[in-house]
Amino acid sequence: MLSAPLKRMLLGLGDEHVILEPRSEQLLHPEALVAFQRLAADAREAGFDPLVVSGFRSFERQRTIWNRKAGGRRPVLDSDGAELDLAQLSPQQIAFAILRWSALPGGSRHHWGTDFDLVDAAAVLADYRPQLTPQEVADDGIFGPFHCWLDERIAAGESHGLFRPYAEDRGGVAPERWHLSYAPRSFELQQLLTPELLREQLQSCELELCDTVCEQIDTIYTRFVAVPEHCYPGFDK
Numbered sequence: 427m428l429s430a431p432l433k434r435m436l437l438g439l440g441d442e443h444v445i446l447e448p449r450s451e452q453l454l455h456p457e458a459l460v461a462f463q464r465l466a467a468d469a470r471e472a473g474f475d476p477l478v479v480s481g482f483r484s485f486e487r488q489r490t491i492w493n494r495k496a497g498g499r500r501p502v503l504d505s506d507g508a509e510l511d512l513a514q515l516s517p518q519q520i521a522f523a524i525l526r527w528s529a530l531p532g533g534s535r536h537h538w539g540t541d542f543d544l545v546d547a548a549a550v551l552a553d554y555r556p557q558l559t560p561q562e563v564a565d566d567g568i569f570g571p572f573h574c575w576l577d578e579r580i581a582a583g584e585s586h587g588l589f590r591p592y593a594e595d596r597g598g599v600a601p602e603r604w605h606l607s608y609a610p611r612s613f614e615l616q617q618l619l620t621p622e623l624l625r626e627q628l629q630s631c632e633l634e635l636c637d638t639v640c641e642q643i644d645t646i647y648t649r650f651v652a653v654p655e656h657c658y659p660g661f662d663k
Contacts, residue, residue: 449478455608458611481542502523540612542605
């Protein structure tokens with residue numbers, strides 16, 4: 427039986443477990459913050475300037491994003507970034523299309539504060555607004571040099587426990603080169619988040635496509651929520 431505070435943490439129902447990253451004013455898990463600060467110090471020596479642009483996200487914020495997309499009030503994109511016509515899709519197809527780019531409420535790693543999105547502030551002007559697109563983080567994109575440097579640090583085991591949970595396309599979440607996770611804590615938390623816990627939470631709130639999502643929760647958990655163990659540092663691939 428999970429304690430109430432741990433359940434709130436897993437599902438993003440509270441922010442008692444996160445603290446402020448002063449420069450960005452984003453909220454991070456304390457251990458993730460330390461790892462980020464160490465990585466940032468290394469990066470600055472190499473001429474980069476990492477900036478967190480998205481840290482902790484609450485369940486309610488993720489639910490709002492989901493409902494707007496499922497209700498047709500915000501675009502739903504295909505794998506190539508083209509807008510889909512929801513009228514031509516089944517409820518399951520709509521749900522899976524949303525999950526390609528947006529996490530299920532309660533199933534987002536951002537709920538834990540262990541995961542965050544970052545950019546290289548040294549590569550752009552101060553008023554630049556990052557879009558977190560594949561083009562920005564491609565090798566020849568504006569943040570490409572920073573991510574190539576980060577690739578080398580991760581491969582060498584010199585990233586202070588940080589890794590990319592969505593480094594490759596596994597047929598679920600689209601690759602997100604900008605997304606880093608603090609492995610020691612996120613691995614533990616992932617083991618505690620179950621399909622049953624997600625279903626229970628989703629059925630207790632107003633969620634578009636809730637029946638479809640709950641019917642498919644085991645598939646959704648495997649394909650879009652859980653990151654395979656071999657993707658975490660320290661596991662043989």
